[in-house]
């Protein structure tokens with residue numbers, strides 16, 4: 001098993017290139033199942049979750065080609081299998097996103113039930129209810145969701161909760177359905193919008209893109225296109241937070257600043273100087289003591305839950321008391337115990353994490369419990385006195401491309417060790 005060894009105390013400087021978005025790339029890769037002809041994707045990040053998605057597409061009979069510039073061509077013209085096995089679904093919950101495309105194009109999908117995972121129970125009831133409303137017959141047997149429909153039918157669907165992958169799955173079902181589908185209370189995350197734009201380029205008819213009411217007029221077929229996925233706003237936010245905690249000035253490049261409005265507002269409130277220049281964000285936190293911020297995670301355009309752990313580290317170091325409320329996932333404070341091992345003082349009251357500020361971190365041996373938890377431990381390690389070993393880093397490889405290389409180039413003392 002690999003781990004990261006980080007020696008704290010270095011200031012960061014320079015520019016870091018942001019990779020393509022994991023959460024946009026995964027649904028778009030699954031969306032390739034909808035196309036009769038090959039799709040070529042660029043700006044796909046090199047991540048464990050992308051490898052898992054490609055494995056899943058290959059299991060279904062998709063042909064995958066990767067060129068020297070890392071463009072990925074996915075040819076799903078001859079799929080022969082409609083089952084997403086547990087081995088793949090368990091390592092990546094986003095595998096559930098193959099359900100909509102398979103059901104829409106081939107009239108059947110058999111997807112292993114994604115289990116409960118570290119950050120919450122994460123049910124898929126809204127996905128299932130939505131497909132049922134579109135006429136699918138769904139049975140859950142021996143750990144699998146078996147879905148069948150001669151052809152999905154347009155329906156008026158109100159989703160009880162704002163769900164990102166739920167919206168994406170139903171959207172991909174609706175694009176080939178007979179008639180018109182309304183998806184109400186839809187997620188508006190930039191990754192949902194990116195998927196909708198991709199589907200539109202393939203021939204789908206979607207209006208209301210970027211809003212919470214998507215209207216989809218089903219078409220008979222979709223065809224391959226070339227498509228570039230959006231930059232990863234959470235990766236960008238994580239590097240900005242690294243500059244904030246280390247009191248550094250860096251630039252994150254190849255980003256879409258408009259996707260980070262709620263996050264940038266909080267960096268400014270924390271006392272960081274943030275400047276936007278086209279597709280770059282400059283952050284300067286040199287000589288500044290962070291101010292505590294109160295944060296409540298919300299669906300987009302609110303503050304993202306995927307940035308909560310990183311801001312908790314910022315608040316722990318800040319000049320006074322701060323509070324972060326997690327409203328999306330019921331168990332997303334697993335990093336708190338690990339941060340406490342490093343010297344943080346955090347009080348959890350239900351879904352609220354209170355910090356008193358002015359904590360100092362000491363190097364320790366800590367375990368990454370989920371993807372963003374790993375990111376926050378790296379941030380804490382960058383400012384800790386001494387050495388930190390971050391174990392179980394397979395979580396981080398699911399979502400951060402070349403993390404140690406990128407931090408190393410920014411001046412951090414970080415290396416990957418094989419045990």
Ligand SMILES: CC(=O)N[C@H]1[C@@H](OP(=O)(O)OP(=O)(O)OC[C@H]2O[C@@H](n3ccc(=O)[nH]c3=O)[C@H](O)[C@@H]2O)O[C@H](CO)[C@@H](O)[C@@H]1O
Pocket residue numbers: 023026094120121122123124125126127128161162163164165166187191305306328329330
């Ligand atoms: C691959 C991907 O894009 N992952 C992102 C996606 O996860 P994911 O799409 O899994 O998260 P959802 O938006 O679906 O979850 C939001 C809330 O709705 C609940 N829910 C969801 C579906 C359902 O059928 N029933 C139900 O109750 C969930 O348990 C959670 O409490 O959005 C999350 C919230 O922005 C992000 O943290 C994840 O990084």
Ligand SMILES: C=C(OP(=O)(O)O)C(=O)O
Pocket residue numbers: 023093094119306371372399
């Ligand atoms: C929770 C996350 O991802 P996933 O939904 O793939 O588990 C995340 O990206 O922080």
